[in-house]
Amino acid sequence: MSSPDPVAVFRIEAAECLEQIEAGLLDMTHRLDDKDLIDAVFRGLHTLKGSGAMFGFDALAAFTHHCETAFDRVRKGEVPATSELVAAVLAAQDHMRALVDDPDGDHGATGQRLLAQLQSAVGGRREVAPAAAVAAPAAVPQSTAARTWRVRFSLPENAMANGTNPLGLLDELRELGECSIIVNKATLPSLENLVPTELYLSWNVTLTTEQPRSAIDDVFIFVMDDMQLDVEEITDTAAPAKMAAVPAMPAVEKAPEAVPVFVPPVVAAATASVEPAPARRETAPAVADSRQAKATENVRVPAERLDELMDRVGELVIAQSRLSRLASASADISLRSVSEEIERLSGELRDTMMVLRMVPVATLFGRFRRLVHDLARETGKVIELVTEGESTEVDKTVIERLADPLVHLVRNSIDHGLEKPEERVEAGKVEAGTVTLSARQAGGEVIISIKDDGRGINRERVRAKAESSGLIQPGQALSDAELLQLIFAPGFSTAAQITNLSGRGVGMDVVKKTVEALRGAIDIESRPGEGSEVSLRIPLTLAIIDGLLVRVGTGSYVIPLSAVEECLELSLEEDLRSRGRSFISLRDSLVPFLRLREVFRTGTRPDVYQKVVVVSTGTERVGLVVDQIIGDHQTVIKSMSKLHQDVTHFSGATILGDGSVALILDVAHLVAAGQQQEAQLRAAG
Template sequence: MFGFDALAAFTHHVETAFDQVRRGDVAPTVELIAVALQAQDFMRVLIENPGCIDVGDGALLLSALGQAVGAGASATGAPPPAAATDTPSRWRIRMRLPRDVMATGTNPLLLLDELCALGPAVVTASTDHIPPLAEIDPTGCYIGWEVRLTTSQPLSAIEDVFVFVRDEMALDIERIECPEPAEPSAEVTPEASCSIVPAAPAAGADAAAPRIDPPRTEPPNTEARPRAAATPKPAGETAEPGEGARAPREVRSGASVRVPAERLDELMDRVGELVIAQSRLRQIATSNADQQVSAVAEEIERLVLELRDTTMGIRMVPIGSLFGRFRRVVHDLSHDLGKEVALAMEGEETELDKTVIEQLNDPVVHLIRNAIDHGLEDPAARLAAGKPRVGRILLAARHAGTEVLITVRDDGRGLDRERIRARAVQRGLLPATGEIADAELFQVLFEPGFSTAETVTSLSGRGVGMDVVKRTIEALRSKIDVVSPPGQGTAVTLRLPLTLAIIDGLLVRVGRGRYVLPLGAVEECVELTAADDLRSRGRSFLNIRDELVPFLRLRELFAVNTPAEEFQKVVIVSAGDLKVGLVVDQVIGDHQTVIKSLSKLHADIEMFSGATILGDGTVAMILDVPHLVEFGQLAEERLKAAG
């Protein structure tokens, strides 16, 4: 259609091979998949840079494809596809396309032209499904066709005509063993296009004619399946009273509209500014005794909240759209490294903000490369260790409060702690003596230039991959957890925020400053009594329902000099399975928080993940809960070590 003749000629053979796989005539072998992936790369170059293509490369690929198809046909026990013969055969082809076929870009006349190009043909139109004039949709296809074709081409050539619409149409291809003489007036020479013979519907034609399903809203199923017949509206039935010359079209519930991503970003920015303006209006209404103003402010707050949720929902994308990209990565790496690897995925339906997903491709690619190159053993070593010959890479995603956890796990040899520490000591990243926790030791893997590989290869040894992971994840205000039981593989977990735009927050006051805590991380709020305050001096723990929870005094952390409130509050926050209490002077209430990124000058301040603008125009810092929880846990460990 667009003049890519070389691409069309090459792709036709690949489509034929996959059609044979779909029909079950050819088994999907490893060799066939490998050639198909190479063909995909070749087709991409044919589109993007056709001038640099060597014609011989395409011929070699098609030759390899033919060998793979032949091997696949032998595996299924099916005979190889028939080739064109000198003896022509006669075929009867009955076809009826879906009602909305033209709306999806298919021209039925082009299909008929392709059939006629195979040999002399007689085409008869079937008009028995055409409804009364008042019910006709001008964009609908109501006509079916019967084609009597004489051709030397095999059955596969006829089926190839319908390769893009076969799953949605009613199609019956029948070989006529005893050729029936055609009327002289209907005979067509190969140079002619087609003879189209309209036919009036015979009695009982509705029962015998092929029928099609009504328009579907779900995606078509590519597997073979029986097609249910839809009973057409009787021809004698008239339109309802009051109907015009055309009945209203059915609106599809699954209809969608493509919108540029930039417009979604602009919409989210406008919603964020609207949230800030609504916060200011609420503050004015709170100080105003006018009930009408308060009622309007509450109504606007409700509408803004709904608009915010709807806009954020538009930006949420299933993470399966990211995971699907890595099948090819695993396939190619396992082939290059001579390892057998199976990729498994969990939680593909987990949704994440599109702006976060867009930045995750490179980090996850590096984690998968490391898992296959460094983590998984070769087949012989795995068998010697009592493991399955095929290594396993798991990509998993799940929600955890306000975070999405993405885990890349392998079942390989695990991390070599001694080797990592020796290389870290050599580079001056860790002291040579003393105990080091695994969490601290594994973090050196993300230092720039750090690598335990003895030799530099095309895949590893330069120490740049994990550094990319760390920088990208830190830019997303996230953190990385590494767990590696000896000999049982390694799991790297990325803790990502659900969105980078707007969150529900809890507004608190410490001294004269106001701060925001992500509401999803808040477990509960309790009062710090004077007795608890005195008792906790030196050992900052609270007894919450017989559970000791360490807490941090934000006044001390932020060096606040103003006198403390008489009745301080403790906000219990969590990150994963860990909890910590944060002592504040006042809990102000919930707050819709528009996240504003900090400048590069403040990138090293780990206690804050961003800032927001309050209704009165002042700035409130957003506390980084995972960092504060980690800080609290370290404080707890130091107290335990001190006795």
């Protein structure tokens, strides 16, 4: 197997680093004086600059250096943290992404404009140099008198395996002033128990320097989160003289910056004249093994490999179905036993594969913090984004396809829904408008809602626009739900003028098409003056589902099991008696039903004892009349061909154990058809 491309690995890690920086900056918009957030953003910029320089992304390192310098000045109290600085670094972060993706592109003009914006944000106290090369770090202000510090530190055992060179840290301490170093080998194991890639040493350093305490912390900034560090000032002037009598660790020549140097701890230990200490307790190798296991808990896997594995699992499920069919027709007990074992294992493998593909919606919701921040600055509105149910998990393919539809819905809520601050105050509302993104699981579906507390949807304006566009006839009777659904028609827009956000009549129809392609549905609720809520009902997964296999005429069909509520028997007499009304009484409520035999035009006579499968989309129910219920079936979803795109009753197909094809029913469309039939019957009655 070929080793991964280091540049590709850097790009992945740079993307994660940029996401962390962006999250910190967006948190700072509400807490500008939070020192922890300022330090976190500074560390992220510092890491990105150093990694970029190591992998040859010089333009990225040079540009990032200026943002790092700006936050360093904030960190040291030289300039205050402002919303202008946050906005400038957010804009600069987009430029950093471009430098990561295309380091050789022509980004000079953009970089200079952003650097000028950054200089203005920090008060213009320091001239910003062109981003041609990595500038030298700003000198740390020196105090007038030298002070003595005792620095005790130890690094995690996997520090060298992760690229940290402790000798480099000691050299940086040496550069701050006069120091003496003592290496502690108390935890050094015997040679046979020593793991070459692990670090067993710790150090005691006495440092006399004119630099401030922050300069010592900056030496360890890359490893600050994982190490143990104790720094205290020595007020006894005799202490340094006593410590100086201990032989110091000889200076080590620095390695080139682009190539990390790994020095085995045994070699480092040999440079100090301290007697060897007893070996570590014999349980050390076991502890080391557990730490190594923890370090490899998370593994990055390309998405296409997961898709390929999912396809293989799907084929295995189909093969297992064929095996079960053969075993059930055989009298061989051994074959049945093997078939049952294979069925159990394939089911467990399928469930495990599903878990691997599931991704929390937090990865999707996190993208909108930046969008809302930018739209607030662009529109002049005060907007708060609230997210709920971020731990809800959805298939990764669903997450990828929902990104663009949710962007359209959020932009629509902000532009059409939320009022200007002065309008909200006049209406008796708080100045800040709220957009809430929420997710929850309901059976085999995930419901993702976008809710705002704005002005709501103006029904009169929607109707007027629909009539002028020819979508409906003037004065045509529509239910409230049907009227609100008109906003998803192609080319529909109620915006008075075209802006950067809306007015061109594109976007909402794309949302509907995307959601329907995911076998989902859209619900809208709106209250004048109180706000609107758009709910997307999406299936949990698009690969393998549990289905109810039924027969209609001579054909087999699959109903998603998550949508099935219950099954009833419909005799021939009841079928004949219900002709003309198509309703069944179910616990004091009337439920419309569809005769699938007539919908699919099978041309066959009904069975003597038909079955009614009651399905639901959450709020609406309809019965589906079938000839026979065969049983549950693990359904591997195969997409319909382009020739069948207009067939609305089916969402896909699957292969049965005997090699025949069964169509998967689209429950949402069938429920809509049943409700439409109910409305027509009520109107006729």
